[in-house]
Amino acid sequence: MKSYKGLNKDYWLFWIASSLGMGASNILQYVLSLYVLDLTGSATLFASMLSIIIFPRILLTPLAGVMADRVKKIRMMSLILLGEAVVLGLFFLLGQATNINIALVYLLVIVLEAGEIFYGGCEAAILPELVPSERLPDAISISKVDDGIVQVIAPLAAALIYDHLSIAAAFAVIAGLNFLSFVLQAMIHPKYEADHTEATQKSSIWKDFMDGVHCIRQNPFLRGFIKVLPLANAFFGATFSVSIAYLLRQTYAVDTWVYSLYCSVTSAVSMVVPLFAVPLVKKYPANKLFFGATLWIAACILLIGVCAVCGVYQVMPIMVSVVLITLLDCMTIAAAMPMQMTSSIMLQTGVEKSILGRVSATMRMVSIASVAVGEMLFGLLNDATWVWLPIFLGAVGVAVASLLFRKVMTTQKYAEGNQEA
Numbered sequence: 001m002k003s004y005k006g007l008n009k010d011y012w013l014f015w016i017a018s019s020l021g022m023g024a025s026n027i028l029q030y031v032l033s034l035y036v037l038d039l040t041g042s043a044t045l046f047a048s049m050l051s052i053i054i055f056p057r058i059l060l061t062p063l064a065g066v067m068a069d070r071v072k073k074i075r076m077m078s079l080i081l082l083g084e085a086v087v088l089g090l091f092f093l094l095g096q097a098t099n100i101n102i103a104l105v106y107l108l109v110i111v112l113e114a115g116e117i118f119y120g121g122c123e124a125a126i127l128p129e130l131v132p133s134e135r136l137p138d139a140i141s142i143s144k145v146d147d148g149i150v151q152v153i154a155p156l157a158a159a160l161i162y163d164h165l166s167i168a169a170a171f172a173v174i175a176g177l178n179f180l181s182f183v184l185q186a187m188i189h190p191k192y193e194a195d196h197t198e199a200t201q202k203s204s205i206w207k208d209f210m211d212g213v214h215c216i217r218q219n220p221f222l223r224g225f226i227k228v229l230p231l232a233n234a235f236f237g238a239t240f241s242v243s244i245a246y247l248l249r250q251t252y253a254v255d256t257w258v259y260s261l262y263c264s265v266t267s268a269v270s271m272v273v274p275l276f277a278v279p280l281v282k283k284y285p286a287n288k289l290f291f292g293a294t295l296w297i298a299a300c301i302l303l304i305g306v307c308a309v310c311g312v313y314q315v316m317p318i319m320v321s322v323v324l325i326t327l328l329d330c331m332t333i334a335a336a337m338p339m340q341m342t343s344s345i346m347l348q349t350g351v352e353k354s355i356l357g358r359v360s361a362t363m364r365m366v367s368i369a370s371v372a373v374g375e376m377l378f379g380l381l382n383d384a385t386w387v388w389l390p391i392f393l394g395a396v397g398v399a400v401a402s403l404l405f406r407k408v409m410t411t412q413k414y415a416e417g418n419q420e421a
Helices: 002-006 009-040 041-052 054-070 073-097 102-123 133-164 167-185 198-202 205-218 220-251 258-283 286-312 319-352 354-382 390-410 412-418
Strands: none
Touching: 002 286, 009 041, 009 102, 009 133, 009 198, 009 220, 009 354, 041 198, 041 220, 041 354, 054 073, 054 102, 054 205, 054 354, 073 102, 073 167, 102 354, 133 167, 133 258, 133 319, 198 205, 205 220, 220 258, 220 286, 220 319, 220 354, 220 390, 258 319, 286 319, 286 390, 354 390
């Protein structure tokens, strides 16, 4: 923990600001999820709300990645937060005049996602501008703790807001958090900012975007990683964001606080694991870490499916099933965190600052778009089949991704690339 004390003031300002901004985003996500599920009871409509982001993601990512490499990242991020606060304020006023229906929820999600795309492109590349390169592993590690703190608190805050305030009032609270985050980020002055050359400024957006794609193709780890990323994310992400959420809220009919407590307990793991994961990440090669983690995750999801079957058919009490699912979910997160840290470190230390924004945006586009496709598929399956079947499908999909990743990364081409790196 001593190494964290040397991180500078700009980093800690960003840490606090990103906590507030991420908290606002997560609270809104939980509130809207509860609202749509309670309003419709449909897994398909619920999943469509989550997966509709694929359209702005595909359309805007090339522009967002290039913009992240051309502009002052921290300034752009702070302006986006201000813009999101204004949008949420307008929806608060709209909620005073009319009911917030599904169409308005979709509109809000699309507008905010457009901002998140540009924000995420900058955020993924900002840490190398705040801390020296030798401090990046520590900075990334403590940032993951930041993620965990927010993810623990956000579900409980969302439950409190959802139970005691209107959906419109929730928009006002979240707008306030975004505004505070904007104020803090506006105070940051990066000391290790990347140079934006005149050539980069004058080149076309498409050419700049393709430069980022070319960088991925030339990097052995990123090239192998992006081949299996869609499959792993589609099945892993959708299993928890759609199938488990639908199982608990609709099939088991647990109340808001039980569901929020489940989310907070599982998120607590992501707050603790990064503090101890840095030695593990440094010790094991990325390909071995990814293969072992994804195989472990597949096994845990398989056991979650067994618990779901036992709960649905009353082989065990529902609350026992909920507790076991929570424990197994914690185990998947414990395995996933070192994997995420490794990918962040490989990306932010292996890619030049001048193109890091567009490379990160491309990787993020592939990741989120694949999750959105998986969520839509799992939503349809949850409405059309047994609620536990998509969970078993998730386990199979992650296991296949694990084996595919091992095959890709152990070919001679990638082995030689890793040795040279």
